[in-house]
Amino acid sequence: MVTAERLAQHWAHAIAWTSFVSMTTAELAADLAGPAGRLLDALTADHTDARPAYEVGAGLVAAHFTQPASLDRTLVVLDEQLGAYAESIGKGSRLGLLQGALAGGYAQALRERTLREQEDIYAAVLAARIEAEEARTASEARFQAVFAEAAIGIGIAALDGRLLEVNRALCAMFGYTRDQFLALPAGAFLPPGGLRDRDHYRTERPYRRADGGRIWTDLVVSLIRGRDGTPLYVVAMVQDVTERRSLQQQLHHQAMHDPLTDLPNRTLFFERLSGALGAGGVQVREPGDEDGPRRASVAAPGARVGVCYLDLDGFKAINDTLGHDAGDELLRTVAGRLAARLTPSGHLVARMGGDEFVVLVEQVKETTDLVRVAELALDAVRAPVRLGGHVLNVSASVGVVDRPVDGADAAELMKAADTTLYWAKADGRDRWATFDADRHASDVSRYRLSGQLPEALARREFFVEYQPLVRLDDAVVIGTEALVRWRHPDLGVLGPNRFIELAEETGAIAPLGQWVLAEACRQGRAWREAHPHQALLMSVNIAVRQVREAGFVDAVREVLAETGLEPEALQLEVTESSVMGSTGQPLRTLHALAELGVRIAIDDFGTGYSNLAYLRDLPVHSLKLAGRFMAGLHAPGGPDQTDQEILSALIRLAHKLKLTVTAEGVETAAQAAALRELGCDTAQGWHYGRAVPPEAVVLQRRE
Secondary structure (H helix, E strand, C coil): CCCHHHHHHHHHHHHCCCCCCCCCHHHHHHHHHHHHHHHHHHHHCCCCCCHHHHHHHHHHHHCCCCCHHHHHHHHHHHHHHHHHHHHHCCCHHHHHHHHHHHHHHHHHHHHHHHHHHHHHHHHHHHHHHHHHHHHHHHHHHHHHHHHHHCCCEEEEECCCCCEEEECHHHHHHHCCCHHHHHCCCCCCCCCCCCCCCCCEEEEEEEEECCCCCEEEEEEEEEEEECCCCCEEEEEEEEEECHHHHHHHHHHHHHHHECCCCCCECHHHHHHHHHHHHHCCCCEEECCCCCCCCEEECCCCCCCEEEEEEEEECCHHHHHHHHCHHHHHHHHHHHHHHHHHHHHHHCCEEEEEECCEEEEEECCCCCHHHHHHHHHHHHHHHHCCEEECCEEECCCEEEEEEEEECCCCCHHHHHHHHHHHHHHHHHHCCCEEEECCHHHHHHHHHHHHHHHHHHHHHHCCCEEEEEEEEEECCCCCEEEEEEEEEEEECCCEEECHHHCHHHHHHHCCHHHHHHHHHHHHHHHHHHHHHHCCCCCCEEEEECCHHHHCCCCHHHHHHHHHHHHCCCHHHEEEEEEHHHHCCCCHHHHHHHHHHHHHCCEEEEEEECCCCCCHHHHCCCCCCEEEECHHHHHHHHCCCCCCHHHHHHHHHHHHHHHHCCCEEEECCCCCHHHHHHHHHHCCCEECCCCCCCCECHHHCCCCCCC
């Protein structure tokens, strides 16, 4: 862990030589222990407060460490000594903030110190001029001492701007001799249009040195008046602030750019996006300031702004297999390609974090313009990437959204972009998706339903209906299938297709499935007692997640014990996807259920893997053929031969494996007759009865 004493020692060694301060390194380290402690406290505090760092920066100037190297070495020491520690405690961004605050406090204190010096110089110049009129000889020496030996540049000019005199510091700053300076065009240090009615003028202004180099100066121009108020001449005081301005620009660039790719970061992106929305979609960058804000021009009528939100496909797998260094190199490569392809067209390419990038497109006329940008981005990413002997075929998914500038909100726009990116991922790799309001509304509805599921179960909004299972050869009802419904207070009765998948995604399927199982088993027991000679079967659907839970068999055993339903009277229906290729817990669950005496049926067989070889090794008792095959048995112009042959083959093979076969979705007598001819064992569907409440179920012969 970094201590204040250790930080102070490294700090003292770093800056001891940068300024003329009569202290030993040990003495300096002792003086810096307090500021070092304040910086450490500010870094590790619960809440961010940059004021201590600002005051530490100002304290350096007060201690006479006024050379640029003092600040530069201080920032380097903080980065070297605290960088890794700050990252380890999750305060990396705060360290950057504290460094910026320290630099700001230093710059402000140095500026104020310079101002004080300038005021002293100005007072001395004025006093010298007044005294010169009264005692020219006595004041001349004093004026020359102040003028000639001052650390900042001073120039004296006539009212028309012609330079009359310059000091050595000004000559050294610009690289001119005195005679060369005095020969320069008039007005070099005057503001545009002259001073006019102003006695003072201050600005930061760039100049060219004699060698062609560019310097930035802090320029203060003052009009000197006589006793009667008559303007006499102009004094310009000039300080070289090139290094300070460069440091400020460097810190600003670091704050606004991603350190890995050097692309604009999310902060700069949102600044530009908000600016584009506020400016009517048309912005103009200030000359010479690529990272700074843009000024708005006239808003274009009907202007639109768009974003392409891009995420690499399979990036996590690359990181996991090739390592994070390879992942970083891939991100740098992709960033370079995107910038090279899209930046020349005026689009802003930024990295949002991780493997996510975003392209800001201003002045969009129609969505197809944005789609073309998305395709250019995908094309740039697709080219193979060589990483440490590996050739990677990279792809990405892109969410495409545009909005009218008038009334648009940056946060809402990015939320929509994130949604469309998710759609592109869901639809497959290497593609884009545009925003669809209807699809979004459907997603929102699904999200709301998923949040209401737990409370709906507690409020007993779910209920179970039952559909008869009929033996085909004699039309006798041999059981029922339990089908859960949701009586939603706003949407009415919802079928399982509206909420079962949501329940599986959210984990609500476990309590819901357990409740349905208990309700069905209680009803099954009641019917078996009322019809003791029918040996009625109760068939209940269970989800993949339930099969994979270690405690599911115990839960079934407990329900059977509580309701009194015999295990052989219960049939659990599972989908192909939950059992095909089963190993581990699912396989153990199925065998344990079969050993308990519970029947296992494969639901919707024929729509998934349809692999009978797997069934040979699984404890399955029955196949339920998907209802889509039934349409072919009653097609216009006669039965569809292909569907009929498929059904015939499935039934024969199932019987070879000693499995019974149930046909779902039987709606007509013709379909029932055809299935009977094919040897199908049982059937269910509207022809025999729809799913109805238990009191409406007819358990007698249906034909």
